[in-house]
Amino acid sequence: MSDANAAPGGETVALRLPNGEHELKVVHAVEGAPGIELGKLLASTGYITHDPGFVNTGAASSAITYIDGDAGILRYRGYPIEQLAQKSTFIEVSYLLIYGELPTKTQLDDFTEKIQRHTLLHEDLKAFFSGFPRDAHPMPVLSSAVSALSTFYQDSLNPFDEPNVELSTIRLLAKVPTLAAYAYKKSVGQPLLYPDNSLGLVENFLRMTFGFPAEPYEVDPEVAKALDLLFILHADHEQNCSTSTVRLVGSSEANLFASISAGINALFGPLHGGANAAVLDMLEGIKNDGGDVANFVSRVKNKEKGVKLMGFGHRVYKNYDPRAKIIKNTADEILGKIAGGDELLDIAKKLEETALSDDYFVERKLYPNVDFYTGLIYRALGFPTKYFTVLFALGRLPGWIAHWREMIQDPATKIGRPRQIYTGETERDYTPLEQR
Ligand SMILES: CC(=O)SCCNC(=O)CCNC(=O)[C@H](O)C(C)(C)COP(=O)(O)OP(=O)(O)OC[C@H]1O[C@@H](n2cnc3c(N)ncnc32)[C@H](O)[C@@H]1OP(=O)(O)O
Numbered sequence: 001m002s003d004a005n006a007a008p009g010g011e012t013v014a015l016r017l018p019n020g021e022h023e024l025k026v027v028h029a030v031e032g033a034p035g036i037e038l039g040k041l042l043a044s045t046g047y048i049t050h051d052p053g054f055v056n057t058g059a060a061s062s063a064i065t066y067i068d069g070d071a072g073i074l075r076y077r078g079y080p081i082e083q084l085a086q087k088s089t090f091i092e093v094s095y096l097l098i099y100g101e102l103p104t105k106t107q108l109d110d111f112t113e114k115i116q117r118h119t120l121l122h123e124d125l126k127a128f129f130s131g132f133p134r135d136a137h138p139m140p141v142l143s144s145a146v147s148a149l150s151t152f153y154q155d156s157l158n159p160f161d162e163p164n165v166e167l168s169t170i171r172l173l174a175k176v177p178t179l180a181a182y183a184y185k186k187s188v189g190q191p192l193l194y195p196d197n198s199l200g201l202v203e204n205f206l207r208m209t210f211g212f213p214a215e216p217y218e219v220d221p222e223v224a225k226a227l228d229l230l231f232i233l234h235a236d237h238e239q240n241c242s243t244s245t246v247r248l249v250g251s252s253e254a255n256l257f258a259s260i261s262a263g264i265n266a267l268f269g270p271l272h273g274g275a276n277a278a279v280l281d282m283l284e285g286i287k288n289d290g291g292d293v294a295n296f297v298s299r300v301k302n303k304e305k306g307v308k309l310m311g312f313g314h315r316v317y318k319n320y321d322p323r324a325k326i327i328k329n330t331a332d333e334i335l336g337k338i339a340g341g342d343e344l345l346d347i348a349k350k351l352e353e354t355a356l357s358d359d360y361f362v363e364r365k366l367y368p369n370v371d372f373y374t375g376l377i378y379r380a381l382g383f384p385t386k387y388f389t390v391l392f393a394l395g396r397l398p399g400w401i402a403h404w405r406e407m408i409q410d411p412a413t414k415i416g417r418p419r420q421i422y423t424g425e426t427e428r429d430y431t432p433l434e435q436r
């Protein structure tokens with residue numbers, strides 16, 4: 001086969017397959033990222049591409065988030081993550097991701113007000129929380145509750161009914177923080193609070209999580225600011241596992257609530273969003289073993305079963321994750337202000353330093369990802385480890401919604417349906433039970 005990647009956009013190159021020579025058109029979807037219509041060509045010739053983990057499969061066209069993994073660049077709708085982190089707010093970023101442009105003041109006020117009006121849950125939905133076991137993990141509690149929204153808003157299940165998709169979007173942005181706070185309250189056995197709609201989205205969530213009914217709760221502005229920043233940094237990451245799940249489920253024309261619930265379940269795993277909790281467990285384990293970072297790193301390099309450097313490595317970033325850079329730079333400040341420092345932060349930094357000067361990690365281009373430093377901040381804000389991935393889900397919600405809407409509106413969308421390479425038995429005859 002010719003070196004197709006070397007050909008400039010618009011040209012055709014020859015692809016030689018056992019069934020003949022084919023012309024392959026080279027397309028440039030994004031500057032610097034050549035795409036080749038190989039998939040379409042192979043499908044037409046009957047070949048199946050074996051790509052476990054979809055390492056090299058472009059499953060969608062998207063105008064939402066741009067990543068250059070080699071250069072460590074992340075942009076939402078063209079805006080660098082560094083600028084958004086410094087200047088924007090989570091609610092504004094949510095608007096940007098979903099509608100494509102930064103809002104005007106009137107648009108932002110209107111969006112904020114709509115969300116504030118929809119934060120309440122139906123009383124029957126609140127009753128779900130008493131059905132889960134007390135020690136239930138808050139992630140499946142959240143995904144079940146989001147799935148249950150489909151049963152309360154049955155008028156909003158048609159994915160092509162635009163006004164109702166808009167309403168479902170607002171309902172999700174408004175109600176998921178309430179559901180997330182209730183998942184927390186359930187896990188600590190405390191009473192649920194009604195939302196206070198005079199508060200902003202993050203402040204309201206903090207109050208419902210840490211406040212008590214009929215007691216005043218002062219939101220610490222430093223805590224709200226730190227959480228808002230983390231939500232911005234998590235808000236989208238193109239075709240990651242949970243977003244791809246949302247798109248895959250939605251490609252069958254399943255409704256928005258069902259698709260987001262599936263995304264929450266995909267996020268739960270420790271190789272994806274669950275890594276933020278796994279990092280903290282890892283750091284605590286190292287601390288309890290006397291802080292021997294070098295020993296832990298050699299266990300990772302020896303590929304000891306179940307031992308990985310959690311919060312390290314990424315499918316797309318082969319350079320420092322720009323979000324991890326921002327979080328690392330702010331962790332000292334935030335932890336200093338809120339918790340007066342943190343011993344685990346010192347272990348994390350030592351771990352990073354040891355890994356980044358080791359050939360094993362250098363050769364494999366393994367750097368800290370978004371999950372490496374976040375858990376330390378969540379812990380300082382008062383969240384238990386088990387709850388960290390729920391916070392990731394709150395941040396990722398607008399990205400999931402934006403992708404679902406983009407997918408539903410895209411005429412090129414087809415039901416997601418990968419093929420397989422069959423490795424089982426060839427045809428054989430049935431043996432009656434008494435002869436086996
Ligand atoms: C929000 C997010 O989802 S960010 C990711 C969060 N997940 C984690 O932090 C979990 C730890 N990291 C990982 O498991 C992986 O790096 C993933 C899942 C993120 C990416 O996986 P992949 O792109 O499939 O990379 P892959 O597993 O092929 O790794 C390539 C090589 O690096 C090694 N490697 C990758 N990540 C790590 C790690 N965290 N610790 C040790 N070695 C690692 C692999 O063992 C493999 O080595 P090999 O070539 O000797 O077999």
Ligand SMILES: O=C([O-])CC(=O)C(=O)O
Binds near residue numbers: 238240241314316369
């Ligand atoms: O993009 C990915 O593969 C993982 C992810 O969600 C992120 O890094 O935020």
